[in-house]
Amino acid sequence: MSDSFDIAIVGAGPAGGHAALSAVKSGLRVVLLDEQAAAGGQVWRCKSTSIVSAPMTPESLAGNTLRKALAESAVTHHHDTRVWDIRREDDQWQLQILKNAKSSQIHARSLILATGAREHVQPVPGWTTPGVIGLAGATALFKQSLTLPGKRTVVSGTGPLVFYVASEIRRLGGTVAAVVTPNSRTDWARVLPAMALQPKLVARGALWVADLMLAGAPILWGHAVSRVSGHDHATGVATRNLARGTDGPSIEADSVCLGHGLIPNIEAAQMLGVPIRHDPALGGWVPEAEPDGRTPVEGLYLCGDGCGIRGVTAAGLQGTLVGARVARDLGKSSPKPSLRPWQRAARFGQAMTALSLPRPDLEALSTDDLILCRCESLTRADIIAEIDTGAASTNAVKSGRRACMGPCGGKYCQSVIATLIADRTGKDAKDIPPPTPRPPLRPIPLGQAAGAFDYDDLPIPKPAPL
Ligand SMILES: Cc1cc2nc3c(=O)[nH]c(=O)nc-3n(C[C@H](O)[C@H](O)[C@H](O)COP(=O)(O)OP(=O)(O)OC[C@H]3O[C@@H](n4cnc5c(N)ncnc54)[C@H](O)[C@@H]3O)c2cc1C
Structure with missing residues (x-):
């Protein structure tokens, strides 16, 4: 496959999906590339096709809406497609993709990177024991295959995700042994003004906490998991009261979800020469980008969590802004959406990020x-x-x-x-910036990187003169 488009977008999450829908309205040829089986990204991850029916959640509804809109649009969506290298040649972006175990190229005049984020797990003794999974990783299990991490789970970590994961475990029939969160109630009180910007999300969060309390699941505020016990499999955790610096209760469990915030996936932007800066309020190292996605590199735009952790609502809104901006830059008349809704959503998202930042007191463990x-x-x-x-x-x-x-x-x-x-x-x-990123951006079979060649055609260097 070798194809040419006006715009190539890497990442079909809320940011990339909305960027595609916004840009394609101007009649541009847009290709959307994602390694997942369906659009939706991390937060609106699609259920596996083997699941015939399951109750709808706000995430699955939002994901279905995006997937339907993309299917009804003129966007070319390549799912199950890994983008493993990107170069700029002759004023065109050249993307190396791997689909159905075959490597091929896509060409585009403009490129939007909407590569999202990954989770950060602060290592503690026992964190590599089977039965321990990432907190954000657990959401992928629930959403894709309705699978629980275990029968009795300790859910531990920072930010709001810890309560979402605990409530999903209960909804799917599992037992929450305890919620252990390094955040104190005071940490939450500090972000109240920003929370007021998204009352529906706050109400949802309050229901998660109320449900846990009604179920009698202990919530250990200001505590961290200090050790996961068990050799072949997790059998429980030891905890630490971070404020007092004393040991907290030990809890028996057969599984542990552990996570401490998200880190933007900046490797592709960094590899293509976008300057990066350290901004803890946005999740660490972030590439330089305007709210409408422009970067100092010509023809390259960024949106969503990949240019700073601002959350799902801000990611979708920024996608729309960026799609319209690229269309205008390519000479199309496209509306200029207001920045205000994105700014509002970003304020809320950043407040949640502030709760999730890595903490020095965890490193001491x-x-x-x-x-x-x-x-x-x-x-x-x-x-x-x-x-x-x-x-x-x-x-x-x-x-x-x-x-x-x-x-x-x-x-x-x-x-x-x-x-x-x-x-x-x-x-x-x-x-201390991250290491220099190099292709492949995603793991690929070595043969695909080498391509087809004949050994006889390989240039053999002359022997060095003695
Ligand atoms: C594992 C995980 C679970 C999360 N769960 C929740 C949740 O339940 N609720 C919530 O509010 N927030 C959740 N978040 C945060 C949430 O992901 C974001 O706020 C939101 O999804 C950001 O949207 P996005 O479009 O910027 O990125 P994403 O939704 O992350 O989408 C990025 C997409 O890019 C694709 N991609 C990246 N690089 C490549 C490549 N080289 N080739 C092909 N495809 C590529 C990925 O497959 C992904 O689908 C989660 C984050 C993670 C990491």
């Missing part, structure tokens, strides 16, 4: 034998040893120890490693 880089089985002690020999950047730790070079490409460990470098060297977090 780490031990030296803790695995930080799961792909390469590197412990905290291994990384510290590398830093202490002079590796003062994530790139240096990567070259020295292969951290960030496994299948996850550093998605799990790079921010934890950056924090450790900051601690050991006394540098500021803003002076």
Whole structure:
């Protein structure tokens, strides 16, 4: 397959989906690419086709609306499609994609990256024990296959997601052993003014908490999971009261959901030369982009959580803004939507992000034998040893120890490693950028990257003169 479009969009979540719908109205040829089986992104993830019927939720309703609108539009949607490399050649964007195990190219005049976010898990002893899954990862299980993480689950983490996950576990018939959240009630009180901007979401959140209280599930405010017990499988957790610095209750469970906020997926933007800056209020390192998506790189636009964690409502609204902006830049007359609804939604989203930021008191729970880089089985002690020999950047730790070079490409460990470098060297977090991203952006079979070739055609370098 080799195709040419006016606009290529990577990511069919709320941001990319709405950008596509907004741009295609101007008669432009728009292609939407996503590795998932259907549009919807993380938050509006589609149910697996093997599930015949399931009660509707606000997320599945919103996802169905987006999927229907895309199906009825002129947008070309390639699902199950990984974008693994992007280059700029002859004023065109050239995207390498992998679909049905075959690599091919897509060309476009403009490119919108709507690559979303991934979750951050602050490692604690036992976090790699089977039975422990990510908090955001758990939502993928519920939404896609209505599967529970276990029978009796400790749900632990920061921000609102912890209450959503606990309430979904109950709705699907599981037991919540406890909710353990490092946030205190005071943390929540601080974000009340921003919460008032989205009363419907606040009401929904209040119902989640009320349901847990009625079910008698303990909510440990200001506590963290300090250790997951069990060898072959999780059998429970130990907790820590963060304010008092004392041990909290131990809780028996066969599964643990653990998560501490989201990190923007910036690798594609960074690889294409968009400057990045450190902004903790937006989830860490973010690429430079205007609210309407423009970046300092010509023809390249960004929207959604991939350019700062502002949440689902802001992601969709920004997608609409960006789609219209790109259409105008390509010479079409497209309406200029107001920025205000996006600004309002972004304020709410950022307040939720503020609750979810990594906390230094959780880092203190780490031990030296803790695995930080799961792909390469590197412990905290291994990384510290590398830093202490002079590796003062994530790139240096990567070259020295292969951290960030496994299948996850550093998605799990790079921010934890950056924090450790900051601690050991006394540098500021803003002076420790993520490692240089390189293709493939997503794992692909090596043969697809090499393409078709004949060994006889390979240039063989002449022997070096003696
Ligand atoms: C695992 C997870 C679960 C979440 N669950 C919730 C929730 O239940 N409720 C809530 O309010 N918020 C949730 N969030 C936050 C939520 O994702 C965002 O606020 C919202 O979805 C952002 O929309 P987006 O369009 O910017 O990104 P996303 O919805 O993340 O969409 C980005 C899309 O880009 C695709 N993509 C990225 N890179 C590539 C590539 N190289 N090739 C092909 N496709 C690519 C991804 O497959 C994804 O579908 C979750 C986040 C995560 C990471």
